[in-house]
Each structure stands twice: as structure tokens, then as C-alpha cells.
Amino acid sequence: MIRFENASVIFERDIFALRNINVHIENGDFAFLLGPSGAGKTTFLRLIYRDLLPTSGFVTVNGKDIRKLNEKQIPFFRRKIGIVFQDFKLLYDRTVYENIEFAMVSVYQRPGFIPKKITEALRLLRLEGKEHLHPHHLSGGEQQRVAIARAIVNSPLILIADEPTGNLDDDISRDIINEFKELNMLGMTVIVATHNEKITEIVSNHKKIIIKSGELIENV
Ligand SMILES: Nc1ncnc2c1ncn2[C@@H]1O[C@H](COP(=O)(O)OP(=O)(O)OP(=O)(O)O)[C@@H](O)[C@H]1O
Ligand SMILES: [Mg+2]
Known part of the structure; x- marks a missing residue:
């Protein structure tokens, strides 16, 4: 399970990449993380694989507060998370x-x-x-x-994909999302960040997390 509790990320003074985010993602969920460019999607994902720490608040992944992982524990922690980078x-x-x-x-x-x-x-x-x-x-x-x-x-227990269909045409995008659906049916928690709301229609029963300017707009 992934838990964001009042999590904020500030990169520069007074500029929040994420502000007071409260989100739960359950094991086995298929979640879409939606929002326009600059909304904070990549920042949100980076917290999950502990590439970043929250400036304030908590992020817990598989029962572990990411802030409490030491250098030795990080590779084992990351082994449980698969990441598909945009590029x-x-x-x-x-x-x-x-x-x-x-x-x-x-x-x-x-x-x-x-x-x-x-x-x-x-x-x-x-x-x-x-x-x-x-x-x-x-x-x-x-x-x-x-x-x-x-x-x-x-x-991995969790599969993260950052804009996996960004550069692909509609048919291939559909194929990719269908691959994720199959992996989700095998029990993997899947989190896909995208600015393309259309691809969410391919997955029934998905969770939708919408962020804009670092703020949580919708969480259903
Ligand atoms: N390392 C950084 N240093 C300073 N500011 C950053 C850094 N990373 C992101 N930001 C800022 O934080 C905000 C959110 O960025 P983020 O990359 O999370 O957005 P995004 O939703 O993934 O956008 P895109 O759809 O374009 O990939 C942006 O305003 C961005 O400029
Ligand atoms: Mg991004």
C-alpha cells in the first residue's frame, strides 16, 4: 500500500511542486495519475520510489516510511518497484x-x-x-x-510508468495500457502518470488521481 499523508515537496523557496497531498493506493489498484504538464506527476512518482523525500508530511510504501530507509535498505526497497521512464x-x-x-x-x-x-x-x-x-x-x-x-x-509489487504513451500513436498506446492491465490482473499495483485522459477509458475500475499545480483536485 502507498500512503501520502500531507506530503509536500518544495524545490525552491515558496514553490510547491506538491502541496499537502493525501492519497492512498491499495495493493492491486490500477491508478492513473492525471494532470497537465508541470502539475507534479513526476515528482509524485519520484516520492514512491524514494528518489526524493517529502519536504513535509509522510510517504509510506509497503509499510515503510521512505524517510526512514537507510542507504543499505534502498536497493532492496527499489527491487519491489518497477519503473518505466518516459524516455x-x-x-x-x-x-x-x-x-x-x-x-x-x-x-x-x-x-x-x-x-x-x-x-x-x-x-x-x-x-x-x-x-x-x-x-x-x-x-x-x-x-x-x-x-x-x-x-x-x-x-515488483508496484509498477510505475511515467507518460508511457507520450510518444506513441493511439493503437500502440492502447496495446501498452492493455499490457499494464494484464500485469495488474496478475496482482501488480500499477500507477500510470499521463496527461492523456482518453487512455484511462481502457481500464475499468481504475483509481483516478488528478493533480494541478501541485494540488490534489480529484481522488476517486
Ligand atoms: N528538480 C527540480 N528542481 C526545481 N523545480 C522542479 C524540479 N523538478 C520539478 N520541478 C518543478 O516542479 C513542478 C512539477 O514538476 P513535475 O516534473 O513533477 O511535473 P509533471 O506533472 O511531471 O510535468 P510533465 O507532464 O511536463 O512531465 C514544475 O513546476 C517543475 O518546474
Ligand atoms: Mg513528468
């Missing part, structure tokens, strides 16, 4: 397989366990046959799927 952040000098492998090696997964998990992730994201290609030989939608495969390969 993918793939390693362009490595193959699809190596990109996913790197995500596993960097959190010290058991070596014997790695190939099987990668094969599973490739199958789930329909990337079989692409494993030995470099990302620049893939389409935008395929690169996005590699980014998702990498985010889920360590079996």
Missing part, C-alpha cells in the same frame, strides 16, 4: 536481452534464475525473437515494451 532509459549499446539482464544483475538476483525470468518477460511482452537486437533496431512501441519487460523482470 525509456535503455542501454543503446546492449541488446534487448542484455538490457533486461542488467536490471537483474544490478539487484544481485541469483545467476541461475536469470535466463528463465528473462525468457518469461520476453514472452509476456511479445518480444520473442528480438532478444539479440539492439534498441535502435526496434520500433518505438517495441522499445517501450523492452522498458516494461525490464521494469517487471524482478517481479
